[in-house]
Amino acid sequence: MKKTKAAIVGASGYSGQELIRLLLRHPHVDITHYTSRQYAGKAVADVFPRFRGQVDAAFVEPDVHKLDADVVFLALPHGVAAEYAPALLQKGIKVLDLSADFRLKSAAVYKEFYEHEHPAPGLLQQAVYGLPELHRDQIRGANLVACPGCYPTSIILGAAPAIKKGLGKPDTIIATSLSGVSGAGRKVADEYLFTECNESVRAYGIPKHRHIGEIEQELSALAGLGVTISFTPHLIPLNRGIVSTIYMTLAAKAEDAFAMYGDFYKGEPFVRVARALPDTKNVEMTNYCDISVRVDPRTNRLIIVSAIDNLTKGAAGQAVQCLNLVCGYVETAGLLG
Amino acid sequence: MKKTKAAIVGASGYSGQELIRLLLRHPHVDITHYTSRQYAGKAVADVFPRFRGQVDAAFVEPDVHKLDADVVFLALPHGVAAEYAPALLQKGIKVLDLSADFRLKSAAVYKEFYEHEHPAPGLLQQAVYGLPELHRDQIRGANLVACPGCYPTSIILGAAPAIKKGLGKPDTIIATSLSGVSGAGRKVADEYLFTECNESVRAYGIPKHRHIGEIEQELSALAGLGVTISFTPHLIPLNRGIVSTIYMTLAAKAEDAFAMYGDFYKGEPFVRVARALPDTKNVEMTNYCDISVRVDPRTNRLIIVSAIDNLTKGAAGQAVQCLNLVCGYVETAGLLG
């Protein structure tokens, strides 16, 4: 079988690095371009010594016209991806976007959360929200997939069964997330220095973190009504991993919450529902989302805890899972083991 | 001025170690006994090399009859402290208990959360809940002070102003806490090994963690009605520190939440209300509790974040603060710098 040619635009960040790791072992994909403004001309293996002996290529400038590929992964900062997507789509290249640029259906909601006009609003309806567990069929036929990041993935997958099945009241959702530092990207800033993050925990971005918009969009669709949530992210001293703890008031008797969650995700290759509470170390460098659920009769609330690796199921792994759907491969290709 | 003679019963755990650190620099206290069943006969400085050159004593067996002291700190596991307290009180020794044994006023609530009868229910009414910010005057005259631990301290101090002043609805309180591993004590168990905790985050103990009882007791007293809360603790990879993030629905207009919090804690030597969100690293090895508050108009909720060092304000520092009140010293003696 002829391999799919894939280019990684923005290959020098943490999501790009994880894409390289995953695609190198993907049986049906060849990486044709690694782009990086900052490192153009330098060998990939010199910037990422992890890949020494595995990658001979050098980083190149991100020139859309020179990308010879069937699919392009955009692992770019928010706002930049939207500059690349239109031209790529016009060339007939499928786009797997890891940024937030095309996740929202509404340009107005985009403006509310990102505080500027959307740069390519015409593409918003065409884009498919790249969460396979909710939108598998649409992703299969998509040209532009907007893969959700770490916070939305962990919270939407955690809340979806309860909301979709009417177990929890949609207007009572509160989510607390704990994220490893790679979630901030490879941003060189004082606050992400080792000595500032180690032996440190802090909440940030409350009360209106940008990712709330897409979480509410997806949960509203599941609930069939407009959902507004509270969300508090925290930065904790680990490299990879997110745990999200989600509360909602019970709408119905919930003695079978565990069974319902198991049913909802039955057959899903990357969601594991278990009685034991999840731990990021069990999903590290995997594409799994581990979920557990508890009913609290004292407060009449449901508590759901989910864990993912923010760089895998929360970024690059999810994008590869979407690629597998887009290209008609087995959904787990390159993602197990 | 004659110094207060203090004995530390259970001096070989993490709270005991922190008590030693704090009392060694206390201007008005001499440590007379360091007890430890496990290490009796061994030099304190051999077990805790940090104190080499500062402590010449050896650990001794915890024999109540041999303790020659004005005050005794009980840094013992839950259930064990209650065995020591009666005899000490009978000898006229003041007791500063760091365990949970005497924190609840109700033996029935104790039984609900600890699942056995209270071993010394007759002392429950006499004991004073050792949170100076709420019970300063009673602590001053107390013989038995039940010092709250890390989760209760961070949550009660965070929620108290909003509940006391009617800003938040008491029946909507949800608290998420993130704790460093020393919070589990010096317990030699597989789950606390470095390799199991590093690069790991996990929730545990939901939905009915034992400390909920005392949190609800204190918040109920502030609210003037029975309060039931949701509480999820998480274990994160750092040594010392807790952040608690507390949600509640607004009962009243809250544009002045920050000012109200500032007023509530005005003059408190160890509570710092600030606009910036707290970080455990700013309170590490200090007795401070840092608090910040946000109003979320989208969800009509209040979000409060508090941070303490679990071994200082969440254990040994709080006990020393109580000692200062009990003994009539300046409340900050030995606790600044």
Next chain:
Amino acid sequence: MKKTKAAIVGASGYSGQELIRLLLRHPHVDITHYTSRQYAGKAVADVFPRFRGQVDAAFVEPDVHKLDADVVFLALPHGVAAEYAPALLQKGIKVLDLSADFRLKSAAVYKEFYEHEHPAPGLLQQAVYGLPELHRDQIRGANLVACPGCYPTSIILGAAPAIKKGLGKPDTIIATSLSGVSGAGRKVADEYLFTECNESVRAYGIPKHRHIGEIEQELSALAGLGVTISFTPHLIPLNRGIVSTIYMTLAAKAEDAFAMYGDFYKGEPFVRVARALPDTKNVEMTNYCDISVRVDPRTNRLIIVSAIDNLTKGAAGQAVQCLNLVCGYVETAGLLG
């Protein structure tokens, strides 16, 4: 091609866990037994939630007579492996031993370092030291492979070119190693608790660490004379990884040390010689050994730095590499990506 049936004896330690991870993705191996005294009867996925969805089996008691396998990995504590090997070999099963039991050729040297008689001295000559870079051909035909652990692998691979080629003086070798905590195994002891290892660095086991014996054995063979080394291991706060820094006085002009190292390991699939100093993060969860070398004209010394993942190239990965040789597979099967 019929798959090789492999049993893992001692599958519940960290090396056993890493063996499971690697063998699950090995194209030519089926795991037939996971033994564990401690967890016999429990599902592997309950003890190691990382493998949920991938392993259905339960741990079984380590009964040699019930092991139906072509090869057996012994991931057991030192001294225990020697009890299993003879019976397995007698059954015609090939043994890949990850312990130190069969690494030394001399029972006398064994006694010197382990302070008791060797339990099966008759097998010592038959055993092959499982370092493919030095003993590839012997491993191919071996029935009993004694795979070296983390310290010996990192130091021998680092020193071998200089000693073999006469660049360094064998009687001047000093090695300092920095090891992650998983190197101590899953030992439940006070000293390996998170709070004792985090924000901590310490040397240990000097001056006569047990692994010195096998390092000297291998370096002596390369040098053609008896070599005695100094070796200091240090425990540092990370999960996986070892860096070894090795000093020796130059015996010859060494301007071409880098080229010599490159030549020595030319074609080796798992040794990467580079100008940049190695970092454990670049070899984490891989079977690579990264090496760099510097000449210090001021002191006339050679300084070599090597890095491996102690659980992969320092344990389970090395054993799988040996399995590939023993079974005639491509040497990198299951070990890349």
Next chain:
Amino acid sequence: MKKTKAAIVGASGYSGQELIRLLLRHPHVDITHYTSRQYAGKAVADVFPRFRGQVDAAFVEPDVHKLDADVVFLALPHGVAAEYAPALLQKGIKVLDLSADFRLKSAAVYKEFYEHEHPAPGLLQQAVYGLPELHRDQIRGANLVACPGCYPTSIILGAAPAIKKGLGKPDTIIATSLSGVSGAGRKVADEYLFTECNESVRAYGIPKHRHIGEIEQELSALAGLGVTISFTPHLIPLNRGIVSTIYMTLAAKAEDAFAMYGDFYKGEPFVRVARALPDTKNVEMTNYCDISVRVDPRTNRLIIVSAIDNLTKGAAGQAVQCLNLVCGYVETAGLLG
């Protein structure tokens, strides 16, 4: 007693922050100025929330003419301190320099290691090397004290007894150091990001790290002949702390190495010689240097291990210890507890 007025020039780095922490609790010092180019005008407590409630002052520009102080601490990058010292000395202000600018006696050696001419060579002879254990008397009368940093302090204190007493051969010294990340200062660079340092260990700066010059200067003085050493620093994932492991060939029978070390440092308030190998966690946030020593009869070498907190005894604490000597205070003032 009138307090000493102290200004901290460069107060916004990690050494500056530690100076603030130590001087705030010093009984005889008032901090009069906190200078910082980057943060001039901002409240100290806003930049370092740890000091909220303790420091009301704001950072000011480092203008020598406006500094009203008896002593000035220079916590500046190498090369910058030398610009400030002359003017301060001329104003009659005593200077405690934490940089490397005045540690070398020889401008030629300075040029060899720093690769440019010394900016104020006339002050080199006047400056006193601020290691109290070796130069206590000179420090007492000094106007300009060049306080050694973390690597030199840990290595010189570790090697001094053996070299001074003729136990070890000076031409065989090899030192390996493991440093926490705060040792790199608060430098905002890719390589010091949390995600790049956590789960990472790496050697760097070999074979000719800049601090070798001053280590050789001090050891040569002790040996009475020119000493050349090998030195390899490593960056490891902890905030504070250095362990140095030092090797040298025995020059004499050394059965009494431990006693000799104990004698050498007898009465020293901040050096603790113990049989147990040191651990950084025992000296964290203290001014102690813990040292242990082992004789290896197999290799005829001495192995010394020392541990300090790089920001305290390796920087700010040492400077305060020197201030106590310069000002005639008890040497431990402000440094215990």
